[in-house]
Amino acid sequence: MSDDASVAITTEFSGGLEILFGNQKKYSLSVPANDEFGAPANVAFLVRYLCDKVMKDPRKELFVLDDTVRPGILVLINEADWELEGEAKYELQKNDHIMFVSTLHGG
Amino acid sequence: MPPTPCALCHTNRALILRPKDHSKLCKTCFITVFETEIHHTITTNALFARGEKIAIGASGGKDSTVLASVLKTLNERYDYGLDLILLSIDEGIKGYRDDSLETVKRNAEQYGMELTILGYDELYGWTMDQVVEQVGKKGNCTYCGVFRRQALDRGAARLGVKHVVTGHNADDVAETVLMNLLRGDLPRLSRTTSIITSTPSASSDPASNTNIKRSKPLKYAYEKEIVLYAHHKNLDYFSTECIYSPEAFRGSARALIKNLERVRPSAILDVVRSGEDMAKLVPGSDEGCGGTCSSNRPVAEEEEGGCGSAAGRTVGGDMASVEKQLAQNETATNNDLEVEITSPRPSTKNGAVPLSNGKKAKKGITPKKTNKQVMGQCKRCGYLSSQEVCKACVLLEGLNKARPKNKIEVGYDVQELQQRDQGVDGVADAMQQTSIGGE
Ligand SMILES: [Zn+2]
Ligand SMILES: [Zn+2]
DSSP: OOTTOEEEEEEEEETTGGGGGTTOOEEEEEEESBOTTSSBOBHHHHHHHIIIIIOOOSOGGGTEETTEEOTTEEEEETTEEGGGTTGGGOBOOTTOEEEEEESSOOO | OOOOBOTTTSSSBOOEEOTTTOOEEOHHHHHHHHHHHHHHHHHHTTOOOTTOEEEEEOOSSHHHHHHHHHHHHHHHHTTOOOEEEEEEEEOOOTTTSHHHHHHHHHHHHHHTOEEEEEEHHHHHSOOHHHHHHHHOSTTHHHHHHHHHHHHHHHHHHHHTOOEEEOOOOHHHHHHHHHHHHHHTOHHHHHHHHOSEEEEOOOSSOTTSOOOEEEEOTTTTSOHHHHHHHHHHTTOOOOOOOOOOOTTOHHHHHHHHHHHHHHHOTTHHHHHHHHHHHHHHHSOOOTTTTTTSOOSSSOBOOTTOOSSOHHHHHHHHHHHHHHSGGGHHHHHHHHHHHHHHHHOOOOGGGOOOOOOTTGGGSOTTOOOOGGGOOOOEEOTTTOOEESSSSOHHHHHHHHHHTTOTTHHHHHHHHHHHHHHHHTGGGGTTTTTGGGGSSOO
């Protein structure tokens, strides 16, 4: 597979998490189809990608902790809990909707 | 992975993995189960009485929004016969509540509920902006926190409502249990695990001394499920900047809870239930409630949050976003506050309350002298207080006499306590601002 192949997905941030992403809730992204090691891009890779390429806020630890999504942030893959979909190992498919919802923010 | 079918209807695709029992449910079944469990909490604890008028402490945040939505649904579905209204507190900080109050106003329309927004100016005669003008930026959080704790009760009393419900969830309670456990403060643990508490009148007229009842219908609801419920029902709620601080004691307790949840999701409810069981073992006092409480339910924390859990937790963070350069001052201030709130103060200064479940305590257990405290009422306003005059009234007196030095006196007292009770750990509590109105 060529390096420039990409997967078109949408991501959404809510529950206050959007504050870390320039106050923008929805992003349409073209994510590389393969991760740094040539394996198919999965959610773990997407999270790294979001941190490096999309996140505006320097406080990465509010999104990622110990190389995974911070506990207390829900990940929904096409509306389903990511635990039902293989969590970080879920491989991105075209047109996937990956949503990150914080439970840590107050009102 | 092939889609997993719902464990209940066996038809729809499962979208939710329930933390408490790992069951996989579809959206429709999840919503029904979530509501039914809260109905169960309400009925088994006899939280409500038919015809009761109930004020929902509404901040526009996820917890109070879900609470309002679920109570409306259940009130209609099971014909509770409740008169539900929304009660919001406006601290009077320019720009700070704008978005959340707009959310609450929309909620009032969406749920067809009457909404009352009471300002600190109406409740205390001072907006926070005016307080800041008077006392300066340093120390103003002390005022905000102290005022907040009484605001919902005072507001309810003003509206003639005797029951206030707040959006405290299982994660909030578990966090508080852990914090009190780590502090060795079992009497407080006992009070904060109670699903119903009561506060002596917050009315300005001590003669109209009706108790304000407080309850937490979402006490056994996971924060995760509250957020998922709001998401799947498309509820309109407002989130503020994250105030999660890695150094904060409460933040650490929160992080611990969330980490435990990831490894063993049932841990949150287990901690809540452990807290309840430990509370039963805490030697209470046989003096009842110091005469202030006729029923057998625990008296509410003097320091209990005034604005719904989420709102309470975010005070500090919001203040920071209002005045970013205040960050350092706030740290200091909130350190003070935390100490003031949680110190197991020796003897007469102690602010704790006798427990209601003393009768269950085994005979062999002798209550510690220091834990026997009588909570009285403020002479001025009738609010629950360990002192003759409650903190809010003391602060108000200072403000009204245009005596800004008052805050310095408070600060001194508090620092002294900090050294005595907190020692090195005081630093860990420095970011405790988040707990000002929390539980
Ligand atoms: Zn189902
Ligand atoms: Zn008072």
